[in-house]
Structures are given as structure tokens and as C-alpha cells.
Amino acid sequence: MTADSAPLPIAAGVRARLAQVHPIVPWLLVLLALLPLPLVLPNAYTQYVVNVMAINVILAVGLNIVKGFAGQVTVGHIALMAIGAYASAVLSTKLGLPFWAAMPAAMLVAAAAGAMVGIPSLRLEGAYLALATLGLAESVRIFISGTEWLGAAIGFEGIPPPYLGPWALDSHYAYYYVAMPLALLGLYFSFSILRSDIGRAFKSIREDALAAAASGVNVPKYKVIAFVISALYAGCAGSLQAHMAPGFLHPNNYTITEMITLLLMVVFGGIGHIWGGVIGAILVTIIDDLTRDYYEYRMMMFGAVIVLVVIFMPRGLGGIIDDFLVRRRFNVLRGARQTPRTDVHAA
């Protein structure tokens, strides 16, 4: 069993019972369990960090789809987030759309951009695809920096928070109830995709595109689908970032440094492991926050973590979980073989 196929880390007995109910039920239980979290957090700043974590989880889970499931080397994901963020900001400030309409629309804009990013992947692979997507990321950032109606290098201000009737969800506590359910929803869909035909097609492309094509998988189509789905996640994360108080966007938030941080989340968690990506996003957000006091050495520490993870945990936390599960199963099987077959002796 791999971490991919385990929807929730729960005991086998409990899972057997849950198998008899609708797959959404465990997720609703998790949602219910997470609802009171703001009540136990010590202050609004911690709440702010948790909201950033939720956004990072969406982003990392989305990147995992294209990178982990479909095996496409992209380093331009941060640009898709920027596109989603600015699309949502423009739709809500210039066209007056509420957040609840601006966010899905921004996700579609990001998805369209994702399809455009996906097209080069039909002809490019590995380092060449990485370079192409890196070029896209820089182009988007530079375009924003030079476009006055997007705030250029001064920044895009005055993005309104989401409203629930007359109530503005502009506090960190209130925003949690927007960001957290969306992160859970993203996770749920990620597992659904992985278990579907599309997910299997992604994994077959990742393992061997030629063999997948020989087996009847439409490789170009599924590559573009992977980029589009991944971009939907990035658009959602971008929109959430845009509408979080104080509602300010700036191209400096979408540089290569942010992209490396995002890659670290996925690599740390384990490429291709959904739960690993989630844990990676949470841990990297915490590390980012804790190292802020050590600004002189912060980037050095971040670099050290990347190097250590690559050397000692090349498959990330997800790989460790996999190894543990495989080893446990192996030990169980070996134990079973070594047990004397009393029935034979009896005969």
C-alpha cells in the first residue's frame, strides 16, 4: 500500500466501517474536527500563519498533480498562482464581482493559462520543460511589473475581502473558514483524481510515456489535463491570497525564491504523495515563520534544508511513509512464512 491510496491515515477497522458510507463522510468529519481550531490558537497571528498554510497546501497539492502524478517537470507554477491572484483582484475591483464569483472565474483564467503552459510539455521534457516554464514564470512577473493597471511595481491595492451577506470576512479568524474548507476540498478532489481513470493515466505517463501511449493512453491530452487541473489549484490559492487582508498584491511575491519554496514543500513532503505534500506545505510554512527571527542566516538555513532533504530524504516524507509501510508488510509476510505449519505436522 502506498500513501497515495490511503485517503486518510486511520485505523484499518475504522476504515472498513467507513467503506460502507459515502467517501465524502470522513472528509466532513475532518472538516468538523478542524472547525474549532481558531478557538485554541493563541492569537490572531498564529491564525494568520494557519491561513497561509491552507493556501500553501492548496498550492502544493496542485503542483503535486502535475509534478508528482503526471511527472512533468514544471518550475512555473508560481506564475499560475500570480495569474489567479491578479485575475481575482481585477474581477473584484474593476468589475465589482464578489469573491465567490471572482474566485471560480480566476481559477478558469489560471486553467486557461495552465493549458498554454501544458502545450510546450507535448514536445519538451525534463530540463527543457523546466526552462520553458521558468521562462513563463518570469514573463508573467515582468508583465505585471510593467503594467500600470495591475499596479505595476507599486502593487495592486484595495482588493475586497469575501462577504457573507453583510459580514466582511476580513479578520484572520473569519478567513480561516474560507481557506480551510477550500484546502480540504482540494485534497478531496486530489484523492478522487488519483483514484480515477485520469489519475491512472497520469501515473502511467509518469512511469513511461511511451509504454502508456502503447497501452492506449492519449499522452498529449492527459499531459495538458494535468497542467489544467494543477492550474485550477494554483488559481484558487492565488485568489485566496489576493482577498486575504489587507488585500494587496505585488509581483515581488512571485519570484524564483517563492517558486523554490513551493518546490521544497513538494520535495520535502515527497513527490507524488498527497499527504506528504500536505505535511511538506505545513512544515515549510512553519520553518519559514520560525526562521524569520534569524534573518541574517535565513536563506542559508533554507538552502541547508533543501540540500539535506535531497541528500538524506530524496523521496521526502512520503517516501519514508512508503518504506515504513512496505517494511511492515514484508515483516508480516516473513513472520507468516516462518510460523510452523501445524496442519502439515498434524497430517
Place this chain on the structure above:
Amino acid sequence: MAIDMKRTFLGLAAAGALALGTGAPPAHAQDGVIRIGVTLRMVVENGLKYGQMAKEELEAVNAAGGINGKKIEVILLDDECKPDKGIANVNRFIHQNKVHLVMGSTCSSVSLPMVDVTAKEEVPQIVPHSTNTNVTKKGSAWVFRTSVSERFYAAVHAKYLAENAGKKVAYLYTNDGAAIGFANDYMAYMKRTYSAEPVYQAQMQETDLDFRAHLLKIKSVGADVLAIGGQLDAIARISQQALEVGIPSKVRRVAASAASNAPVPELAGDAVVGLIYAAAFNCKDERPVAQAFVKMVQEKYKVRCPDHDFSQAYETAQIVKQALTAAKLGLTDATLKADRLAIRDALANVKNFTGLASGPINFCADPTPQCRDGNRTGILVEYTKGGKDFDTKVLARVSFEPDFGL
């Protein structure tokens, strides 16, 4: 298997140590202490020294028993000139550290969203470096600025150059906030005052290295003035390349206030001779207060000629200390809101503060740029020598009315 386990353990230990071990425990708001959160762009040339000086200046009162018997605690963070980092820092200051005052930031693009946060949470904020006009135009009752606003800077050099060089200006600037502000305000002033349109304008990337194509075009349009907007490396590079392409010295060159930073003359060498810029302070200032400051920076921070980011960080710390002395503070959890209000009101009462700035600094209660842009005096400085031992001279000193440029 054993080796794998060992490697995994080492990897997890390293990451875990970083995530848990090295993190500072959340600061607990301690009663009886004045807490100030400072966020600046630190990891750049002299950035750490600006922050270090602001912290040391503020905490220096502790050795003498504090302010009215109360100690000052400064929490210093780097925002890397990134708005999301600045927003995170100010949220941490306000909600976790429970600061009484926020000081920051360096970059306008960071100060702008910080103003929204401090206004909403009702925490006084004093801006030491940012020059973008909009910082105080947002109408926040909680923001004060000690740096000179771009609306004043633009006029300092625009008026001087229009009268002494000409009105045909070519603009070459990079796409960072300060450079765009510099170019836009200069263009607006020339259009408003002299109906003069740019003879050439081009915006480049902050990371661009080669500006020669634009400079050759500028050479051919017969400009009187070359206006250079950018951070220090761009200014140095453009100055040097302007010389290389043969733009004659009779074309006066003017740069954004980042030109006051020492790396500009050090990188560009003698190509900076004749380059002028507006600033808030010059290390050749002969006033005793200025010379004492220069000597202190030379001895303590090993900087030969401190620029105006040093002087403004220092000045801001002195103004904060004056306001804290005047404010009646309870300094308990229960009085936090009232203390923040008292500090804001004390800052609004700072009148005719005379220090390193070239003119007096005045604040008042209205949440308008007229009241909150405290420093309204700019100086115009010209480089007379480049290289490590660069030299400058002050060409003009101009003070403005509070509503100038609005």
C-alpha cells in the same frame, strides 16, 4: 537497511531541528515594557546596519533607566522588500508581540499594505524610509512619515534643472516602485509647471544590465537632462554606460534618491561626477549635530559617509523617544489600546523637531499628507568625485509648504 535508516534519521533530525529547535519561543508581552516592532529591508548593502542602528538607538535609553522608568524592547525583522513578508511581520508585531508602535518599512511597496494593517488594528506606525506619496495619502490616522515624500523630492531637482539646465528631459528608469515614482512625479511636475513633455522615456527591468540601446537614442534626441530612476546598481550602471556611449557632460544627469547610497559612486567611479540627486541628508553637512552623527556612524558602523537612510533611521528613533517621553503609558495588557492611542497622539504633537533633517519635522493630528509628511525639506546634492573616496557638494536646500504637490 541500517544505512538507509541512519540517513533518514539524519535528514529528519536536520529538518526537525530547524523547524522546532531553532525557532524562538513566541514572545510574551511583558507588562511595564514599551515594545516596538521594526521591519526593514535588511539583507542589502548597509540594510543590517540601518536596522541595528535603529534598535540600538531605541534601546540605548535602557542603560539610563529607560523612558520615564520604562524599558524599551525592540523586535527587529527583515521584510526583504516583499509585501507578503512585511504584512506577516506587522501581523506578528501586533498580535503576537503586542507592540505599542511599528516602525517600517524601507520599500514603499511594503509600507503601503502595512498602513492598511496598522490602520485597521489601530497601532501607530512611523515610516523611516519609504518615499511613495500614497503612503500618507491613504488617510490613516495611525501613520507618520519622517522620510521626505516623493512629491517634494521631484520638485527639488525638477525646479533646479529646469532653471539651470533645460526642460527637455529624457527618462530612463527601472520597474521598481521608487524608480517609477521618481519618473512619474518628475514628469508630472514638468508637465504641470512648464507644459514640458518627455523627449524620451523608457522603462527597463530591475535586473537589466545593458541600457546602451536606450542611451544611444537619448544621445540622438538632444536632451538637456537625463533622468535615471532605479536602485543603486541600475543607477551606477546607467551612469557608466551613459559615459561609454558618449552622452556629453553638458547633458545634466539626475537620479532617484537611491543615488545617495555609497555603492553608486563606488561602482560607477568617476562616471558619477556631475550626477545630482535629491536627498534628506548629506554627510558633508557641517552642523555640529550632523558631524557628531557622522562620527558616530564611522566609529560604530564603519561607514565613512552615512547616507540619508542612516540619518532617517536615526532621526526616526529620536522622534519616537521624544513621543514616548511625552506619552502617558500604563503598559499593561489592559491598557494596550490606550497606550497605542497615547503614542499616536504624542507623535502627532511633535513640532519643530530639529535634528539631522535639513529642516524641521512637524506632525499634526489630521490624517492627511499635510500633517503626516513631517519632513518637508529636501537637498540637492552633486557628486564631485567617484570611487571609494567619493565626494559631494550640496547645490540647494528647498523647504515646501505642507500641501505642495497634492
